[in-house]
Amino acid sequence: MNKQEILKLLKQTRKDLTVLSSKIEKSRPMKTEGMLISRQIRGKTRFFLRNDDRKEKYLGKEDSKTVSLLSTKYYAQRLEKAAALEKQQIDRCVDILESKTVNRIDHADIDLVYSQLPEYIKENTNPSIMTDDGYAEKWQAEKYQNRWEGKGFLYETPRGEKVRSKSEWMIACMLYEAGVPYRYEELIGLHPEFGVHLFPDFTVLNKRTRKEYYWEHFGRMDDPKYIEESFMPKISDYYNFGYLPGKKLLMTFESKGHPFDTTQVKRLIEEFLI
Numbered sequence: 001m002n003k004q005e006i007l008k009l010l011k012q013t014r015k016d017l018t019v020l021s022s023k024i025e026k027s028r029p030m031k032t033e034g035m036l037i038s039r040q041i042r043g044k045t046r047f048f049l050r051n052d053d054r055k056e057k058y059l060g061k062e063d064s065k066t067v068s069l070l071s072t073k074y075y076a077q078r079l080e081k082a083a084a085l086e087k088q089q090i091d092r093c094v095d096i097l098e099s100k101t102v103n104r105i106d107h108a109d110i111d112l113v114y115s116q117l118p119e120y121i122k123e124n125t126n127p128s129i130m131t132d133d134g135y136a137e138k139w140q141a142e143k144y145q146n147r148w149e150g151k152g153f154l155y156e157t158p159r160g161e162k163v164r165s166k167s168e169w170m171i172a173c174m175l176y177e178a179g180v181p182y183r184y185e186e187l188i189g190l191h192p193e194f195g196v197h198l199f200p201d202f203t204v205l206n207k208r209t210r211k212e213y214y215w216e217h218f219g220r221m222d223d224p225k226y227i228e229e230s231f232m233p234k235i236s237d238y239y240n241f242g243y244l245p246g247k248k249l250l251m252t253f254e255s256k257g258h259p260f261d262t263t264q265v266k267r268l269i270e271e272f273l274i
Helices: 003-026 061-097 110-116 132-141 166-177 224-240 262-273
Strands: 035-041 044-050 056-059 182-184 188-191 196-198 202-206 211-218 249-253
Touching: 003 061, 003 110, 035 061, 044 061, 056 061, 110 132, 132 202, 166 182, 166 202, 166 211, 166 262, 196 224, 202 262, 211 224, 211 262, 249 262
Parallel strands: 211 249
Antiparallel strands: 035 044, 044 056, 182 202, 188 196, 202 211
C-alpha cells in the first residue's frame, strides 16, 4: 500500500467516523436523560438512575427498557469520544502525509523518487521493489507458462507479443496505454489439488494495491456452442473456487448484436487497476 492508498484509507475512515458521530448524536439513547449507576447489593447487581441534580432513583424489573437505553447511552458516549480522538489522530496523519515543500515537490514519497531522477540516471538503474514501479517491473519480468507462446497470431500488441483476436488486441493496447502490467494467457491454478487450471486471457496487476485480477473476454456470446462448451465451464470453475466478479475476476463481452465496446475496458481499468 503506497502513500496515496494510505491517504485514501485515512480520509474514508475519517468520513465514516463523522457519520458515526452524527448518528450517535441523533440516536434515542443519547436523548435519554440521566446516567446509569450500578451497585452490588447482597450479591446482586442493582441499577439506579442518576439525574443531573445527582438524585438517584431505583430501577426495578419493570424499568428494564430504561436500563437498556441508559446502557446503550453509556456505550455510545464512550464510542463518540473515541471517534473524536481517532479523528484527531487521523487529521494529524493526513496533515503530515499531505505536507509539501515550498516548491510543492513531495520529497517524502518513495514512489516519486524514480520519476524525478534525471534521464541519464534512470538509464543506469532500476526502481526499488519497495516502490510501485519497482514492484510492477519485477512482476512483469517474471517468467510464466504461456500456452500460446511462440504461436503466430495476427494481432501484434505495442509490447510486441501477438494475441488471437482484435478485441484482445484492443484490451492489450488500452492496458499498455494506462500503464497496467499484464500477462497474456498465463497458466493459473484455481485449485491445483483438484487439478483445476485455466488460461485467462489476461492476468493484470494493480501496482498501487499489488492485487492481481484475471481478465476474461468472452467474444462469441451469440454462439450457443461457445456458451455451452467454453463460457459456462470456465465461469463455473471461477465461481466454484471463489473467484467472483470485481474481487478477483474482470470480464468483458461481445456478440454480433452487441459489438465490442471499449468503454467497458476503460471503466474496468479506472475502477480496479489504476
